[in-house]
Amino acid sequence: MIIGITAEWNPFHLGHAYMVEHLKREYPDARLLAVMSGPFVQRGEPALFDKWARASWAVQAGVDAVLELPGTAALQSADRFAESAVLHLHTLHCTHIAFGTESATVQELQEAARWAASDEYLSVLHSFLKQRLPYGQAMTATMRSRFPKLAEKLMLPNNLLGFRYASAIIRHKLPIQIIAIPRKTEGTVSATAIREQLLSGHFMEYLPDFVQQDVKCLLASRHYTDYKRYEEACLLRSRFLPLKALSDSGLFSEGLEHRWFSCMKSGNYENALLKIKNRRYPYRRLKRIGAALLLSQGQGPSPYASMHQPAFLRLLAMKKGAGCLLKDPRIPIIVSEARAERTLSPDIRTALLQECLAEDIFSFCQEEEGFRQAGMNYYHSPVIL
Template sequence: MKAVGIIVEYNPFHHGHVYHIEQARKLSNAEIVIALMSGPFLQRGEPALVSKWSRTEMALLGGADLVFELPYAYATQKADTFAQGAVSILSALQCHALCFGSESGEIENFLCTLDFLQDHHKEYQLKIQEFIKTGVSYPQAASMAYRELCSSDQFVDLTKPNNILGFQYIKAASDQKLNIQLLTMKRRTAQFHDQQLSTSSIASATSIRNVLLEEKRRFSEVKPYIPSYTYHLLIKYKDQFGALHHWENYWPFLKYRLLHTSATELKNIYEIEEGIENRMMTAAVQAQSFHHFMTLIKTKRYTWTRLQRACIHILTNTSKTEMKENTQTATYLRLLGMTPQGRQYLKKRKKQLTIPIVSKLSSFKNSQINLDIKASRIYSFGISDPYRQALLEQEYKQPPIMLSPIPNNT
């Protein structure tokens, strides 16, 4: 049995994700689709709308055969570290292919770009440093340097978010010298950061979340853009746990952390650099909401995404030392869910895997998985008791979910 890996967040699962699964299976000619999914906190520095367990159900019903958790140490990272960790885990799961969505849709463009930047690495890095000196953030400086060096149509446009991640997947596979087939499919219609629902049946996850989290909007407005099972699972989650997760729910806890923690202690937190801790502490006194806080601390040098990730690490009290120690290599494969076919794949491959599969937290302990446990505990504070206690307990009691996909994924 051949397996294709996909790297996902499903925040929430929508029609574009169904298409991705279908295309990954088709392009790779694989029998098994393995979804490596971020846990409670995501790469853009946000809490997931619903728990990993609810999103696992969506993924299985939508066509994935196996769902594994991308550890916190990789899931809440800048693109290159995120990709290095994710690609290494899919390789450990013996995926013969990796398929990602991109604005480009042409794998040759990614490969040409990688070759060029490897051949001109020194020149590229010097250009980045030149632009950083003007006061812009590193991602913006890298984008500006890239545009200056790579103007040909044969190169991929690295101003687009999915192209950026896709390029890092390609680079990670190259760095790790993996024998894995690299595939990309063009994203359909909606762009990654679109704020408004589109006129087609595919909308961005961002626009769907905006509707779901806006008090004056009705849940039913998103119905055309998500499978029926996603809609029902979102309703079920809100009924079961009282709310969906978003940053404003965590603001009181973040504010508390900022007001009672010293600047010296904050400097030890991952992603806290260059005195931003002082700006954060001052803004925490003034801010009346998380969004207000973010507008107060935002500068040209720091992207919104990087600042949100720093806030997550403050919430979880994750230090620079912890992150350095736990991003060296993946040490486990946390199984969240499977179909009968996915179970059969694991049964055939289990003895060949080089790192252990974890299906029960009580059966495995190390510092990397402890970060996941801590993140899940903090995530539960996005809802109130008694729902919070139920979510806390689910992390330990929930076995891997077993479901079969829904025919036609509707």
């Protein structure tokens, strides 16, 4: 039994530790593998701390190995993110995928996912989309027409993500079962609040003790992301792109690139996004577009404009003796960047260069100048604990 986990661990907090403990208690003979977003996370910005630190925290908590989900998968809409994560876990021979939910059960998620794969569901969904409803609202209305109570549950973020995992498994006919773990909500706070407060030296109590010690060192050495620096890089990149490059990126529809081109003349990146935001392009989606434009460096179409099939995974951290879990993967596992670039196919080498660029931009946006060195994918080996 190999249980797969999709994560960002930005940072690894007590809620994450509870999930790992739950799985180890309920399935003591299972092995735990995770695919984790690397320098950039799905909300469309760099992670607070580097990927090797975040992965090592998970291994210290009990995960056997953590591999990096490529940025072209991490910076996708939630449904594409979930689908790509499931496909990557399948390449690692995972028999199960585990995730937290606020209230939905495995049976409810599977029932909803089976209906979502039907022609009837698509017909009802298209009828709502023709009314020019945003996709999320159209999906909720479609689900409410068949499962009124469950539709309300699927408005909660973790329930919805679990539904997307179940849908991806059914769509691709994968031999993977799902494990839904009720999230502990009493006395917890969001990861967003933890990140914001950590920079002020607060909310340490929401982190496991071993993470607290590392985070104190990272904060003291200023080894964390300077989001103001990142936003200025995004604003500058967008200002340098002509309108045609925005159109050719494949990241816009409905002529939104014209509004983007105009609003990025603003002196503040966040204010520019707020001017562009509308019902069909919410703030988080715009942040992903801004990140994709920065990381694409003017390529058209952007490699982030569509979802790619799994081609490789990078090992970030692993328990000693867990290497047997990675001996027969369906795709290459990157352990040495230099070796991979010498031995793998040209397509994979091109994708690896894109991943290195993302890591370099992450480094560029570190608070302390001493941590802005490029080429960390070459210099940093997987953490073995």
